[in-house]
Amino acid sequence: MTNRRSFLTGAGAGITALGASLVSRAGAASLPEAPTHTSSATAAPLAPTGGRPYNPVVTLNGWTLPWRMKDGVKEFHLVAEPVVREFAPGMQANLWGYNGQSPGPTIEVVEGDRVRIFVTNRLPEHTSVHWHGQLLPCGMDGVTGLTQPGIQPGKTFVYEFVARHAGTFMYHPHADEMQQMAMGMMGFWVTHPKNPRQHAVDRDYVMLLSSYDIEPGSYTPRTNTMLDFNLWTINSRVFPGLDPMVARLGDKVRIRVGNLTMTNHPIHLHGHRFEVAGTDGGWVPKSARWPEVTTDVAVGQMRAIEFVADAPGDWAFHCHKSHHTMNAMGHDVPTLIGVDHQGVAEKINKLVPGYMVMGDKGGSMGDMKMPLPANTLPMMSGDGPFGNLEMGGMFTVLKVREGLKRGDYGDPGWYRHPAGTVAREWTGDGAEALPPAPRAPDARPAPAPAGQAMDARKPGAKDMTGHEHH
Amino acid sequence: MASPISWHATLAVSLGLLLAGCASVTPERAFEASAAAAQARTGVDARLLRSDADRQALQAEIDTLLQAPLTQDAAVRIAALNHPGLQATYWEAGIAQADVAQAARLRNPGFGFSRMDGGGNRETERSVSIDLAGLLTMPLRQRMAARRLDETTLRVAAAIEHHVNATRRAWIEAVAARQALTYARQVADAADASSALMARMTQAGNASALDLARESAFHAEAGAGVLRADREANAAREHLTRQLGLWGKQALYKLPERLPDLPAAPAELAGIERTALSQRLDVQAARAAASGTAADLGLTRTTRFVNVLDLGYADKRETGEPKSDGYEIGLELPLFDWGGARVARAEAVYMQSLGQVAAVAVNARSEARAGYLGYRASYDVARHYRDQVIPLRKQIADETLLRYNGMLASPFELLADAREQAGAVHATIEALKDFWLAQVDLETAIGMRLPAPSPTDKKDTPQ
Ligand SMILES: [Cu+2]
Numbered sequence: 001m002t003n004r005r006s007f008l009t010g011a012g013a014g015i016t017a018l019g020a021s022l023v024s025r026a027g028a029a030s031l032p033e034a035p036t037h038t039s040s041a042t043a044a045p046l047a048p049t050g051g052r053p054y055n056p057v058v059t060l061n062g063w064t065l066p067w068r069m070k071d072g073v074k075e076f077h078l079v080a081e082p083v084v085r086e087f088a089p090g091m092q093a094n095l096w097g098y099n100g101q102s103p104g105p106t107i108e109v110v111e112g113d114r115v116r117i118f119v120t121n122r123l124p125e126h127t128s129v130h131w132h133g134q135l136l137p138c139g140m141d142g143v144t145g146l147t148q149p150g151i152q153p154g155k156t157f158v159y160e161f162v163a164r165h166a167g168t169f170m171y172h173p174h175a176d177e178m179q180q181m182a183m184g185m186m187g188f189w190v191t192h193p194k195n196p197r198q199h200a201v202d203r204d205y206v207m208l209l210s211s212y213d214i215e216p217g218s219y220t221p222r223t224n225t226m227l228d229f230n231l232w233t234i235n236s237r238v239f240p241g242l243d244p245m246v247a248r249l250g251d252k253v254r255i256r257v258g259n260l261t262m263t264n265h266p267i268h269l270h271g272h273r274f275e276v277a278g279t280d281g282g283w284v285p286k287s288a289r290w291p292e293v294t295t296d297v298a299v300g301q302m303r304a305i306e307f308v309a310d311a312p313g314d315w316a317f318h319c320h321k322s323h324h325t326m327n328a329m330g331h332d333v334p335t336l337i338g339v340d341h342q343g344v345a346e347k348i349n350k351l352v353p354g355y356m357v358m359g360d361k362g363g364s365m366g367d368m369k370m371p372l373p374a375n376t377l378p379m380m381s382g383d384g385p386f387g388n389l390e391m392g393g394m395f396t397v398l399k400v401r402e403g404l405k406r407g408d409y410g411d412p413g414w415y416r417h418p419a420g421t422v423a424r425e426w427t428g429d430g431a432e433a434l435p436p437a438p439r440a441p442d443a444r445p446a447p448a449p450a451g452q453a454m455d456a457r458k459p460g461a462k463d464m465t466g467h468e469h470h
Numbered sequence: 471m472a473s474p475i476s477w478h479a480t481l482a483v484s485l486g487l488l489l490a491g492c493a494s495v496t497p498e499r500a501f502e503a504s505a506a507a508a509q510a511r512t513g514v515d516a517r518l519l520r521s522d523a524d525r526q527a528l529q530a531e532i533d534t535l536l537q538a539p540l541t542q543d544a545a546v547r548i549a550a551l552n553h554p555g556l557q558a559t560y561w562e563a564g565i566a567q568a569d570v571a572q573a574a575r576l577r578n579p580g581f582g583f584s585r586m587d588g589g590g591n592r593e594t595e596r597s598v599s600i601d602l603a604g605l606l607t608m609p610l611r612q613r614m615a616a617r618r619l620d621e622t623t624l625r626v627a628a629a630i631e632h633h634v635n636a637t638r639r640a641w642i643e644a645v646a647a648r649q650a651l652t653y654a655r656q657v658a659d660a661a662d663a664s665s666a667l668m669a670r671m672t673q674a675g676n677a678s679a680l681d682l683a684r685e686s687a688f689h690a691e692a693g694a695g696v697l698r699a700d701r702e703a704n705a706a707r708e709h710l711t712r713q714l715g716l717w718g719k720q721a722l723y724k725l726p727e728r729l730p731d732l733p734a735a736p737a738e739l740a741g742i743e744r745t746a747l748s749q750r751l752d753v754q755a756a757r758a759a760a761s762g763t764a765a766d767l768g769l770t771r772t773t774r775f776v777n778v779l780d781l782g783y784a785d786k787r788e789t790g791e792p793k794s795d796g797y798e799i800g801l802e803l804p805l806f807d808w809g810g811a812r813v814a815r816a817e818a819v820y821m822q823s824l825g826q827v828a829a830v831a832v833n834a835r836s837e838a839r840a841g842y843l844g845y846r847a848s849y850d851v852a853r854h855y856r857d858q859v860i861p862l863r864k865q866i867a868d869e870t871l872l873r874y875n876g877m878l879a880s881p882f883e884l885l886a887d888a889r890e891q892a893g894a895v896h897a898t899i900e901a902l903k904d905f906w907l908a909q910v911d912l913e914t915a916i917g918m919r920l921p922a923p924s925p926t927d928k929k930d931t932p933q
Contacts, residue, residue, distance in 0.1 A: 216878050217869065330878040338674040339667070347663035348881060351656065351888040358877065370875035379877050 031118055031156065032068045034077040036100035040086045042243045042409065045204075052110040054192035057204040057256070058409060060245065060396070061237040062188075065105035073114045073160070076107055078129065078187075080151075080173075081122035085184065087231065088241025088327075091377045093212065094220040095184035095236065096123060102236045103208050104171070104187030111166040111194045117159045119151060123180075126150030129159065130174035131189065133280035133302065136161035144175035151175075166193040167282050168256045168302045170208060182223040184210060184236050186260045199283065201306065202251035202406070207234045209297065209319075209394065211261040216328050217373035226262065228331060232324040232393040239325070239395040240382035244411055245317065247309035248404035255317075256304040259297040265324060267303070268294040269398065271315040278304035294320055309400040314415040319394035327377040327392035336360050385414040500563035503623045508630035511749060513919050514550045516630050518560050528552060532720060539724040542641045545714060549637040550630060553715035559629045566615070566622035573615035576604050617762045624758065628751040631917075633713070638910045640710040642729065646903035647699070647706035649728050653892045653899065654692075654699035660888040661685075661692035667881060685882075692889075729902050732856055736849040737920045739842060746838035747801055747831055749917030756830040760803055760823040767816040775802040801831055834915075841908070841915030848901070848908040855898040863894045 037043070043063035045056035050069050057064070067074045083097040098104025109115050121127050128150055130142035140161045144150040151157045169189035173180040188206045193199055211232050213225035234242055247253050254277065257267055275289040280302035297303045318325050341357045372378065382389035389395075401412045428434065498518060505516040519525050528551055535544045550556065582597035668685040671677035711721050739745070747753055803824060806817075870887045873879035913919055 216873060216876060328876070328878060330873070330876075330880065333877055333880040334671065334882070335676045336671070336881075337676065339670045339676060340674070341667070341670070344663055344666045344670060347659060347666065348885065351660050351663065351885065358874075371872055372876040373869060373872040373878070376872075376876055376878075 031120075032070075032075045032077045034079045034099055034118075034120065035066050035105075036079075037063045037105065038100060040101070040237060040241070044409065045407075046108070048108075051113065052194065053196050054108065054110050055196055055200055055204060056108060057106065057190050057206045059106045059188060059235065060205055060207045061235045061241070061243055062101065062103060062207075063105050065099065065107050070116075073116045074109055075116045075118070077118040077120070078104060079120045079122055080127050080129075080185065083184075085236050086241065087233065087236065087238050088377055091238075091241075091375050092219060093184070093214055093236070096180060097184050097236075098187055102184030102186075103210070104185070106188040106190065106206060107171070108190045108192065109163045110192045111163060113163045113191075115159075115161060115163055118156055119159065120156040121151040121153050124153055126152050126175055127173045127180060127185070128157075128175040129171050131159070131161075131169065131171050132300075133167065133169035134161065134189075135164045142174050163191045165282060166191050166199075167280065168206070168258070168278055168304050169280055170258045170260065170302065172260060179223045181210070181260060182212070182221055182225070184212070184221070186210060188256075188258065190256070199254075199277070200252075201254040203245075203247050204254045204256070205245050206256045206258075208258045209234060209261050209265055210236055211263075212236075214328070214375075216376040219375055229261070230328040230331075232261070232265075232319065232321075232326075234394050234396065238327055238377065238393050239391050240389070242396040244314075244397045244399045246404065246409050246412060247398065247400050248406070248408075249309060249312050249400055249402040251309045251400075252306065253309050253398075254304055254306045256302065257297050258302040259299055262299060264296050264298045265394065266294050266296045266320040267305075267318075268320040269305070269307070269315065269317050271311045271313060271398075271400075272307045272309065274305040274307035276303050277306040278302075309398070312400050312402060312415070313417075315398040315400065317396050317398045318391070325391050325393045325395040326379050327381075329379045496567070498564075500567035500619055500623055501560050501626065504560070504563050504626035504630065507624070507627035507751065508550075508634070511627075511631050511751070511918050512546070512550075512634040514546050514630070514634050516550045516556075516560065518564075519551075519557055529720075532716075536720060536723045539726040540641070541726065542638060542730075545641045545710065546634050546637050548714045548716070550634055553633060553713065555715070556629065556633050559626055562622050563619075563626045566619040570612070570615040570619050573608070573611040576608065613765065617758075617765075620758055620762075621755065624751055624755045628755070631751065631914075635910050635914045637710070637713040639907055640706070640713045642903055642906045642910070644703070644706040644710040645725050645729050646899055647703040648725050649899050650896060651696070651699040651703040652727070653896050654696045657889050657892040658689070658692040658696045660885045660892070661689040664882055664885040665689040667885075729899065729906060732849070732852050732902060732905060736846055739916075739920070742838045742842050742916050743835040745918060746834045746916045750834050751917060752830055753801075753827075753834050756823075756827040757801075757803065760820070760827050763820050763823045764804065764806070767820060769804075769806040769816065769820065775804055801827075803827065837915040838912075841912035845905075845908045845912040848905040852898075852901040852905040855894075855901045859894055860898055863891045867891055 040061055042058060042061050045058050046064035046066065047056055048054055051074060065076055065078070067076045069075070078098045080096065080098055081100075083095050083100055083102055084092050085095045085097065085102045086092050095102040107117075117129070119127075119129050126144065126149075128142045128144045128148060131140070139147050140159050141147045142159065148157070169191065170186060171189055172186040186208055188208055190206065209232070211229035212221040213229045214221050214231055231238055245253075245255070255269075255274075256278070257265075258280070259265055270293075273291045273293060274295075275284075275291060276295050277284055277289060292305075295303050295305060323329070336358075337360065339360050341360055345357045377392065380388070380390035380392055382391050382395075399412055399415065401415075404412065426434070501516075501518050508514065508516055517524075517528075519528060532548055532552060535548060538544075580598070582595070584593075584595045586593040665682070665685040665688070668677055668682050672679065672682045707725065711717075711723075714723075716723065806820070867887055870879055870884055874881065874884050909920060
């Protein structure tokens with residue numbers, strides 16, 4: 001049996017959303033269907049078809065899991081299985097996920113709902129699901145060995161509990177955790193308040209941060225990497241593969257960010273001030289919130305930030321660790337800034353035909369489009385209206401526009417700046433018109449490119465005696 | 471083309487000369503037999519230099535050959551014609567030829583006249599003396615000289631063959647050493663680029679003195695590698711120069727930059743042992759010696775023939791294998807009706823020579839097999855380098871460059887790979903050299919050149 005629902009077309013970045021199909025994959029008739037999703041484009045919010053009403057969220061480059069109501073219980077069916085996830089056009093990863101994608105589909109319920117989740121294991125090893133942040137009976141907590149036996153391959157387990165409090169949560173395995181999470185097994189969970197007007201916003205985006213170590217030219221993450229990851233993702237997607245977040249001017253916007261990597265991420269939004277309105281512990285009282293432009297999301301944490309999209313434009317949204325807004329890079333590549341290649345480059349070129357000097361003026365590759373290893377994204381890329389964005393990883397754009405329709409999440413294209421509001425090259429009438437650029441006191445000229453080594457050595461004996469008696 | 475009957479022919483000619491009572495004194499006659507035998511086995515024409523005109527013509531010919539980089543065939547041609555030691559050997563045939571002629575002549579008769587006066591008597595004596603002993607032993611001397619001529623003919627042919635094959639080897643070694651020097655220089659260039667770049671980085675403040683010292687140390691060692699390779703290339707070239715007998719300006723000949731490519735397929739040889747027994751000059755010499763022994767001992771009445779290979783040769787048959795084809799060929803010598811005790815010594819001497827033929831033959835068969843196995847095995851090794859190792863190295867280089875493009879690898883990794891690649895190329899050159907040397911060894915073992923290789927399929931070793 002196949003059901004079809006129509007999904008929004010993510011017009012941005014040339015991604016076309018395919019219709020997701022609901023395919024019956026459960027063996028037993030009593031099991032609800034396990035829908036699967038074939039696209040890495042952002043699916044339209046899934047409006048509730050029954051039960052208590054709520055304002056559905058939008059999973060950036062992801063989707064929400066449909067459910068069925070059975071005797072007053074919301075029934076979901078998750079299938080843990082190997083998947084192929086597109087990180088960005090030109091790169092695919094062999095991951096483990098749920099129902100065809102990594103991360104798994106977002107589960108949305110309402111405070112007080114009784115929830116039954118079937119979990120079928122199609123992985124080659126046992127797994128379990130831990131409902132991160134939920135208040136539930138201990139035996140439903142999903143910790144292999146502690147609260148339940150592992151779900152063996154081919155088996156289906158059922159979890160059942162009441163979603164007791166509204167908030168933002170996650171789900172992930174608590175079985176062979178490091179391997180399974182390094183392979184991308186995780187998903188988002190939202191428990192909406194009973195009263196849909198409580199905490200209501202116009203646009204509610206959700207995302208999970210995850211990290212991978214995929215050697216250039218290969219497809220499968222190195223699951224034993226602890227720190228030195230080379231792909232930092234939002235919902236297992238990297239820029240320029242990430243869709244923009246879209247808001248109508250004046251919309252109240254919430255962005256919920258969960259961190260299932262092994263390091264913290266200072267999440268930064270341009271052009272706006274926001275407040276941290278919620279954590280995975282619940283909603284923050286209004287009196288306890290303070291304005292921010294960056295909030296750190298520590299390991300295993302959830303942060304829900306809220307703001308009014310009051311500034312039209314294309315605003316960067318990203319982790320502030322600069323190596324998290326890049327794609328795979330060579331961690332052992334030495335710094336070549338300021339290194340004169342004259343003569344040497346010719347020598348190298350004789351030995352390595354096709355050699356081209358790079359990095360001598362910095363890390364930017366500019367508009368060079370060099371052939372790369374298979375399945376490898378450029379370190380910094382993305383075509384913007386003014387050239388190369390030189391970004392990757394955990395980076396996307398918040399697009400605030402006047403007059404967007406409610407529920408329109410389509411990419412409105414690049415912002416058209418009002419005349420005279422874009423930084424421009426100075427072409428004034430001669431040097432006199434430029435204000436002076438005073439130098440810092442005691443400023444020293446930079447060393448000549450091929451001159452002496454910088455004077456950064458230990459102070460000489462003369463200096464030492466000079467300061468000794470002060 | 472020399473066949474097992476050639477020495478019969480030579481004997482027959484000698485016999486004819488003997489009957490005619492006079493023998494040729496032209497040294498070319500004997501040398502031409504040697505040259506023909508060598509030509510059949512090596513494909514090279516040897517020539518006797520008799521006059522200044524001959525020598526000048528040869529120098530002009532060599533000058534022409536040296537215009538272009540010296541090919542192996544040109545090297546062999548020059549060696550056979552020009553090598554002074556070899557030329558000296560050629561005259562041995564002339565000496566033996568002259569001896570044959572000399573043996574057919576008697577000393578001039580002597581005339582004596584004497585008168586003795588004493589006591590009133592006078593005695594007058596006239597005499598005519600003839601070298602009677604010479605006359606009586608002339609057939610024997612002639613036969614001995616003819617046999618020496620035969621032996622010398624074979625020995626000179628063997629000397630040509632030996633020198634030609636040694637020259638082929640020397641040429642292969644010299645070209646390979648030169649090629650190895652080129653690649654050693656490439657490694658040094660990579661090291662040079664690497665240390666130069668590191669020096670620039672140190673100047674810019676991006677690298678430390680330790681980094682620079684590490685890169686420079688490798689550079690220094692690569693430089694030593696070039697010096698070593700240079701020494702080896704010089705030594706190998708000088709060895710070839712000696713084989714060619716060149717000096718002065720002619721010693722400045724140019725060598726090709728690289729060894730010939732591997733043939734598309736190795737030569738398929740059937741019956742290599744048979745070829746060895748019929749072609750090898752040492753087998754022929756041993757047989758001629760045994761026949762000569764029989765003749766010397768006056769053994770004429772043959773009772774049967776014995777296959778020399780049966781003497782002390784165990785019949786090694788492997789299950790399912792056809793019987794070794796060595797038995798098909800008639801390496802047979804006559805066995806005589808011995809009769810009285812008077813010829814006991816003759817029998818012993820003759821049987822000894824039969825044993826020697828058998829020993830030489832067994833050796834030749836084994837060398838032919840070993841040569842062929844070595845040839846095939848070294849072909850496989852060289853092909854493995856060409857078809858497996860080098861393409862993989864190329865792929866590594868290409869992939870490393872892609873990683874450099876994406877700033878996933880540094881220029882130092884590119885250069886390190888270039889160094890490693892040169893190492894693989896070096897091993898490839900060695901493998902190719904071993905193949906060509908194995909071919910010469912095989913040709914030496916079977917006593918003939920291999921059929922010309924089919925054209926190479928153009929899978930070049932990289933530059
Ligand atoms: Cu980060």
